[in-house]
Each structure stands twice: as structure tokens, then as C-alpha cells.
Amino acid sequence: MGELGVAARAxxxxxxxxxxxxxxxxxxRGPLLLAGxxxxxxxxxxxxxxxxxxxxxxxxxxxxxxxxxxxEFARERDLLVSMKRGVTASPARRFVMAA
Numbered sequence: 001m002g003e004l005g006v007a008a009r010a011x012x013x014x015x016x017x018x019x020x021x022x023x024x025x026x027x028x029r030g031p032l033l034l035a036g037x038x039x040x041x042x043x044x045x046x047x048x049x050x051x052x053x054x055x056x057x058x059x060x061x062x063x064x065x066x067x068x069x070x071x072e073f074a075r076e077r078d079l080l081v082s083m084k085r086g087v088t089a090s091p092a093r094r095f096v097m098a099a
Contacts, residue, residue, distance in 0.1 A: 001020070002017075002018060003015040003017050004016050004017075004021065004034070004056055004057070004067060005056065005086065006016075006056040006057060006077075006079050006080075007055075007080040008077075008078055008079060008080060009077065009078050009079065009080050010078060011068070012077065014077055014079060016056075016057075016077065016079075021034075023056070024059075024069070024070075024073050027066075027069040027073075028059055028062070028066045028069055028070070029062040029063060029065070029066055030059065030060040030061050030062035030066050031059075031060050032055070032057060032059050032060075033058040033059075033060060034056070034057060034058075035054060035056070039060070040058060043058045043060055044058060046084060053082070054067070055082065
């Protein structure tokens, strides 16, 4: 895969290497999704059909520790972050962090 361009907070893109992504995945209990991965399109979809964002990374967080790891990852690299809360009626709420 090599490097992946991820939206940076200052504009443009920051390059994130394969080993860095593997290290992030190692810190997460939930999956780290990239375009083309199974579940990517479902995870990126929001309620409004007018919004069609395609983030470079999606962390399907399985708990608070995953959210913290994903946000720290983005903060350390000055990446743009968007959060989406999953199924609201579920006691095991899922969060999606997209960069």
C-alpha cells in the first residue's frame, strides 16, 4: 500500500505510512477501515443522502479506549477528524472516527 494521504487540519494532506496504520490498528479493538475494505461504505454513510464524504481512514471504535486512541492518533499528526455516533438505541454504542 505504501503511504496514504489523509486530510490535514491545516489543509492539504498528510502522508501516513503503512506501519503507522498497522500500529494504530494494533491499539484499536474495532476495525480500521480504508476505502475498498468491507464495511467502509456502510461506516461512512450518514443519515442525509446529500452528504457523500469519503474519508481516508475510518476507525470503528468499540469503546472509550478506541475513541481515545483514534483522537490521539489524529492529534499527534494534526489530521482532520469527524465523529459519528452509531446506533443510538444500542447499549453498546459504536463511534466512528473518520480522518
